[in-house]
Amino acid sequence: MGTTWKALIPLVVVGIANSAQGRPxxxxxxxxxxxxxxxxxxxxELKLSGVxxxxARQKLQTYKFAKPWMRMMAMGITEQTYDSASKMKPAAVRxxxxxxxxxxxxARK
Structure with a gap:
């Protein structure tokens, strides 16, 4: 019984530290x-369909974005997605x- 408690104590301490660390x-x-x-x-989706x-970049240019930073961020995400060799389904990527x-x-907070 004593060794079980000794093994569980570090896990409890780590759990408490992680919960205190994460802010909403x-x-x-x-x-x-x-x-x-x-x-x-x-x-x-576009990559897997052969576009x-x-x-894909041209298609992004036609979208209306709500905030100014979104267009460049969308371009970056799209380029990184195309650079990846991943064949994952879009839902899994999402x-x-x-x-x-x-x-x-x-982690940043």
Whole structure:
């Protein structure tokens, strides 16, 4: 019984430290991650359907963006998606991007 408690104590300490460290994300952070994840998923769809990077960039130029930073961010996400050799489904790309973005935002706080 004593060795079990000795093994569990470090896990409890790490859990408490992680929960104290993570502050809640703002709605803006969540929106930004969600928007980026959608952009990555659309880029993956285009890539898997055989659309060239040039055509994907042209398509992005026709979109109306709500905020000024979105156009350049969308271009960057699209280029990174095309540079990747990944053949993952767009839904998996969306979820992975969203999870990684949230993890990054939490780590920065």
């Amino acid at each position: 994300l703002t709605t803006n952070d969540q929106y930004m991650c969600s928007w980026g994840a959608g952009t990555a998923a659309r880029a993956q 060239s990077l040039y055509a 979820q992975g991007f969203y999870d990684d973005c949230l993890r990054y935002k939490v």
